[in-house]
Amino acid sequence: MAALIAVLVLVVLCPTSSHAYAGPGAGFAVLSSFWTLFVAFLYSAYAFLTWPLRHLLRLLRRRKSSGKAQIKRAVILGFDGMDPELAERFIAEGKLPNLARLQEQGTFRKLRTTFPAISPVAWSTFMTGVNPGKHNIYDFLARDQNNYLPFLSSAEIKGPKRSLKIGKYTIPLGKAQIKGMRRGTPFWHWLGKAGIFSSVIRVPVTFPPEKFPGVLLSGMCVPDLKGSQGTFCLCTTRAEGDKFREGGVRIPIHRHGPVLTTYVPGPDDPLAGEQGGELRSNFEIRPNTSKAQAQITTDSEKFTLKVGEYSNWISIKFKAGLGFSARGICKFYLKEVSPEVEVYVTP
Incomplete structure (x- = not known):
């Protein structure tokens, strides 16, 4: 050990000259890396310094647009x-008094629907103003022309392009690829360009959400964690x-x-690769037949439900x-506690 330390001291204190060859590629690599960092720094500085001005311009444009408008706010309610x-x-x-009042104050007219008259088709035409031949939505599902298997017509979801195989695990490298299949431009994009802010709440066929001056919460046709329309x-x-009195998937309950x-x-x-395999989230049920209720314990919460709640x-x-890991949200519905126990879980 002492000899090794002595050699290191001699190398540090008594360096000798040496020759090496650095090809032109190394210089280009260093230069390109420097310019990449330099341009990124300039862009970040530009975005930071001009943010107040850009924000002010957006406010002025919005105020200018709202100042010209005859109606300060419009609300569109859609009933699928x-x-x-x-x-x-x-x-x-007299069963719809609120709609009756709106009818008296405004106009009530029938609108022609799309062909085919299916929810994702009609909603896509509603938001884009074009027919199915232009917005590319003809049904809830479309078919793969290579194997004729169905897939969601509103969004294409694929796994990462690359993966790493380590033993029995297949580790995905990167994020999933999500592509919206609906074409056309929704009208709230045009409103945003005119400086009008929009709130779009649970409108179908809006997944994946697109950037525009407003807020959006996607509705129908958002795939669940299983990639379906809701299982x-x-x-x-x-x-x-x-x-089996209902559709969906039947899951056995085991008594202990x-x-x-x-x-x-x-x-x-995602780690199973070609072998496949389904992830599961376990939970416990403690039924109380005398009170017609049950305590349910998941990995994160414990709560009590009555039958029908x-x-x-x-x-x-x-x-x-x-x-x-993957996280999701769902609701539990206690259907029965005696003589059998049944719990319904939403998509």
Whole structure:
């Protein structure tokens, strides 16, 4: 050890000249890296210094637009699948007093729907003003022309382009690729260019959300964690041979004395690769038949429900291993506690 230290001291105190060759590529690499950092720094400085001015210009443009407007605020309410003839009948019968008042103060007219008359098609035409041939939405699903398998027509979701194989694990490198399939420009984009701020809440076929001067919360056609339009599950102690009265996925509940265990099915395991595999979020049920209620315990919360009662939105976690996980939200509905136990879980 002492000899090694002595050699290191001699090398440091008595350096000798040496020759090496650095090709032109190294110089270009250093220069390009420097210019990349330099341009990024200049752009960041520009964005920071001009932000107050850009914000002021947006406010002035918005004030100018609102100053010219005859109507200060407009609200559009959309009812999916509402029949105008039924609406007219219910208004006449006094069952829709608020719509009746709006009809008296304004105008009530029927609108022609799209062909086909399906929700994602009609909503896409509503927001873009073009027919299905131009906005590219013809149904909830479309088909892959290579294998004829169905996929969501509103958004294309693919895994990362690259992955790393380590033993039995396939680690994705990068984020998922999400591409909106609807074409055309929604009218709130044009309003934004005119300086008018819009709040778009739960309008169908707006996933993935696009940037515009406003706020947007996507509605129908947002895929769930399983990549479907919404797959609910029914956790039950009934035997598999019993008639299934609902759609969705049936999940068995296992009894362990006073505690019952089951799970919420989640997305495919991203680490399983070609082997496949489904992630699960386990939860416990402690039924109380005398009070017609049950205590439900998830990985993050514990709450009590009565028969026929929904929970609040509950956050659940799907663990994939190696520190990877996915989170989702759902509601629990206690359907029955005796003689069988059944819990409905929303998509």
